[in-house]
Amino acid sequence: MDVGPLPQLIVSGILTGLLFALISVGLTLIFGVMDVVNFAHGEFLMLAMYATFGLGLIGLNPILALPVVVVAMFVLGALVYRFFVKRLLAGPPEAVVFGTFGLLVFLQGAAQFFFTSDYRSVLNPPFSGTLHLGGIAIGEAQLAAGLGALVLIAAIFGFVEYTEPGRALRALSEDRVAAQLMGIDVQRMNAFAFGLGIACTGAAGALLMLTYQAYPRIGTEFALTAFVVVALGGFGSVHGVLLGALLVGLVEVLGGYYIAPALKMLPVYALYLAVVFLRPQGLLGRR
Amino acid sequence: MTNSTPLIAVRDLEVDYAGVRAVQGLSLYASRGEIVALVGANGAGKSTLLRAISGIVRAASGAIAFEGENIASFEPHTIVRRGISHVPEGRRVFATATVRDNLLLGAYVMRDRAERERRLAAALATFPRLQERLDQRASTLSGGEQQMLAIARGTMSAPKLLMLDEPSLGIAPLVIPAIYAGIREIARSGTTVLLVEQNVREALAIADRGYVLQTGRVVAEGTGADLAGDPLVQKAFLGL
Ligand SMILES: Nc1ncnc2c1ncn2[C@@H]1O[C@H](COP(=O)(O)OP(=O)(O)OP(=O)(O)O)[C@@H](O)[C@H]1O
Ligand SMILES: [Mg+2]
Numbered sequence: 001m002d003v004g005p006l007p008q009l010i011v012s013g014i015l016t017g018l019l020f021a022l023i024s025v026g027l028t029l030i031f032g033v034m035d036v037v038n039f040a041h042g043e044f045l046m047l048a049m050y051a052t053f054g055l056g057l058i059g060l061n062p063i064l065a066l067p068v069v070v071v072a073m074f075v076l077g078a079l080v081y082r083f084f085v086k087r088l089l090a091g092p093p094e095a096v097v098f099g100t101f102g103l104l105v106f107l108q109g110a111a112q113f114f115f116t117s118d119y120r121s122v123l124n125p126p127f128s129g130t131l132h133l134g135g136i137a138i139g140e141a142q143l144a145a146g147l148g149a150l151v152l153i154a155a156i157f158g159f160v161e162y163t164e165p166g167r168a169l170r171a172l173s174e175d176r177v178a179a180q181l182m183g184i185d186v187q188r189m190n191a192f193a194f195g196l197g198i199a200c201t202g203a204a205g206a207l208l209m210l211t212y213q214a215y216p217r218i219g220t221e222f223a224l225t226a227f228v229v230v231a232l233g234g235f236g237s238v239h240g241v242l243l244g245a246l247l248v249g250l251v252e253v254l255g256g257y258y259i260a261p262a263l264k265m266l267p268v269y270a271l272y273l274a275v276v277f278l279r280p281q282g283l284l285g286r287r
Numbered sequence: 288m289t290n291s292t293p294l295i296a297v298r299d300l301e302v303d304y305a306g307v308r309a310v311q312g313l314s315l316y317a318s319r320g321e322i323v324a325l326v327g328a329n330g331a332g333k334s335t336l337l338r339a340i341s342g343i344v345r346a347a348s349g350a351i352a353f354e355g356e357n358i359a360s361f362e363p364h365t366i367v368r369r370g371i372s373h374v375p376e377g378r379r380v381f382a383t384a385t386v387r388d389n390l391l392l393g394a395y396v397m398r399d400r401a402e403r404e405r406r407l408a409a410a411l412a413t414f415p416r417l418q419e420r421l422d423q424r425a426s427t428l429s430g431g432e433q434q435m436l437a438i439a440r441g442t443m444s445a446p447k448l449l450m451l452d453e454p455s456l457g458i459a460p461l462v463i464p465a466i467y468a469g470i471r472e473i474a475r476s477g478t479t480v481l482l483v484e485q486n487v488r489e490a491l492a493i494a495d496r497g498y499v500l501q502t503g504r505v506v507a508e509g510t511g512a513d514l515a516g517d518p519l520v521q522k523a524f525l526g527l
Contacts, residue, residue: 164395171381171392177343178379183367183396183444 008136009253015138015146017249019204022149023222024229024241025156026200032173032236033193036085039100042223043107044198048073048205049214050115056122056209063126063144066206070199077198081191089190104220111216119213127210141210148207153242156200160238169193173236225252225265228272234285243283247271292355294319294479295340295371295448300349302332302339302503309335311503313349317448322470322480324490324511326524327500333483334376336500337450340481341373342366353448368396372446376453376483378437382426386417389425389436393443403443409476410439413469431462435469442473449473450481455489467493487524491515499524 027041048069055065080103088099127140160166168189171179180186204222212218229248233240248268256264275283293316302310310332317323325333338344340351342363351359358366372393381389390410394403411418414435420428425436434454441449451470455463467489474480484490491497494511499520507517514520 164391167384167388167392168395170384170388174381174383175379178375178381179392180343180363181341181367181373181375181379182392182440183364184392185362185364 005257009257010250011136011138012142013250013253014246015142015249016253017246018146018149018153019207020222020225020229020249021153021242021245022200022204022207024226024233024245025153025238026197026204027223027226028230028233028236028238028241029156029160029169029200030194030197031230032238033169034085034089034172034190036089036096036100036194038194038197039097039223040103040107041197041201041226042219042221043104043111044073044077044219045201045205045208045222046111046214046216046219047076047107048202049209049212049218050111050120051202052206052209053120053122053214056124059124061124061126062122062206062209063148065209066148066203069206070202073202073205074195074199076195078191078195080198081194085194086187086190108216108219115214115216117216119215121213122209125210139211145207145210149204152200152203156196157238165189165192225268228268230282232272232275232282234282237282237284240282240284291318293317293352294354295481296350296352297336297340298350298352300336300339300351301347302335302344303347304335304344309503310339310346313500313503313505315498315505315508317479317481319447319479320474320477321495322474322482322493324494324497324514325481325483325500326485326487326490326497326514326520328523329485330502331500332503333500334452335503337373337375337452337481337483340366340450341371343373364396367444367446370445370447371450372441372444372448373450374437374441374452374454376456378430378433380425380428380433380436380440383424385422385424386428386436387421389440390417390443393440396444402445406443406445410442413442413472414439414465416465429459429462431458431466434458434462434466438466438469438473442478446478448479448481450483452483453485454482455484455486463489487520488515491520 023045027038030036030038051069052062052065055068088095125141127144129140131138131140160169168184171182171184172189225248229241229244233244251267251271252264255267296316298314300310300313313336327333339346342361346359350357353369358369390407394406397403416432417436417439425433428436438454454466470480471493482490491511491514497511497514498505499507507519
């Protein structure tokens with residue numbers, strides 16, 4: 001029996017979705033803990049992709065570069081919180097929106113200036129073959145990126161669920177005042193959560209460089225998807241993100257094939273509007 | 288420090304909410320091992336006083352001396368480390384977390400794992416009902432059980448001062464004795480208790496001393512028995 005390209009598309013959709021999940025989990029973590037919608041999230045991803053490209057120039061392939069990029073992005077995220085977001089939070093509510101949006105514009109402009117708008121791909125890709133599994137052809141690089149994302153998402157879930165800092169993050173996202181009464185230092189944990197959220201873009205950026213190219217505007221493309229994923233899954237819900245991301249990955253890949261590659265995001269946004277209309281809190285959001 | 292210095296002494300405390308004065312020139316103290324009741328009508332400033340002590344709201348002026356140190360400008364997490372625990376109005380347990388995680392969060396400032404386990408055992412001995420619910424989400428507990436959890440969580444940091452804000456509010460009357468038995472036990476173990484209540488009869492019965500608050504000020508003080516016998520208190524709160 002010929003099932004056509006469907007199995008192939010489903011595998012591809014899931015692998016894509018896992019990367020979306022890794023990016024989005026950082027976005028939702030930051031929102032959950034401190035109610036900040038980080039409009040510059042995609043720009044951090046873009047920076048991570050350039051960092052991975054740069055480490056490639058000194059001989060580290062994206063897999064080897066990943067831990068370096070993750071640590072660097074964690075530190076960068078914590079510093080951005082400490083010296084920028086923290087100040088915005090002390091201002092009126094709009095300050096955070098315009099502040100992180102301003103950061104987006106700034107980082108994108110800076111990338112344009114320093115890196116030009118040329119596309120950059122790693123010169124030393126560790127995977128280039130194609131696996132054939134029962135009629136499904138998967139690029140090794142795409143498989144490695146997807147599985148890498150899966151492992152990291154599992155690690156983040158485990159961290160949030162079973163460790164003491166994870167417990168504190170959950171407490172903060174549920175009730176900030178009660179969390180303070182437990183002796184949790186909000187500013188410290190905010191910086192930690194922001195670092196963690198940005199570290200997710202670090203990991204995703206390194207994995208994406210297995211299959212994508214870096215250019216100044218790439219962050220915006222992924223960020224748009226991440227916003228859809230987070231809204232779908234429920235803002236602040238870590239588990240919702242996985243569901244939302246897999247859905248978006250599947251819909252995007254299937255839509256791209258059955259409708260038209262250029263219109264692949266159309267069914268994603270249609271799904272998004274439908275969910276937001278019927279269930280504004282997202283699929284797994286509370287309220 | 289001598290034992291005659293109160294554990295906590297609040298002096299001339301003033302607290303504003305966006306320009307509206309909620310606490311005005313309030314002074315009170317609690318000595319080590321005492322149960323001190325704070326009673327007063329809605330809006331008297333009881334919760335605001337507790338929030339100012341735990342650092343959740345800032346005092347506009349006045350002093351909060353805890354073990355002789357003015358903590359009025361300290362951050363909430365520092366105040367918890369100093370040994371003050373605040374069980375807020377409305378319980379505010381972490382609904383999606385398990386009972387165990389709620390209790391462990393109460394011991395967040397405690398670094399020593401063995402000590403944390405000891406506190407957990409003590410808390411469960413005080414409120415045995417929580418034992419069988421350890422792995423349930425807090426949201427699945429009844430209101431009374433959630434209050435027990437909130438108080439138990441408040442004891443997990445081994446506080447010197449435990450502040451309880453209306454622990455019997457909205458609780459089924461049948462469960463209130465178990466909650467009060469728990470509070471007595473905590474006090475017997477040496478913890479100083481500041482007990483805010485609208486349930487004036489119960490609060491004054493259990494308290495060593497009490498204060499009556501009205502529009503942000505202390506209008507009467509005395510032993511629990513004195514206040515319960517005070518005609519003003521009887522008329523205003525006990526319906527006599
Ligand atoms: N977050 C707030 N913003 C503005 N005003 C507030 C706030 N919280 C309390 N108030 C006001 O401060 C005063 C004291 O309130 P508070 O909650 O301390 O009283 P209370 O004695 O605890 O009352 P209750 O018995 O109803 O809990 C009241 O006039 C109240 O309206
Ligand atoms: Mg109150």
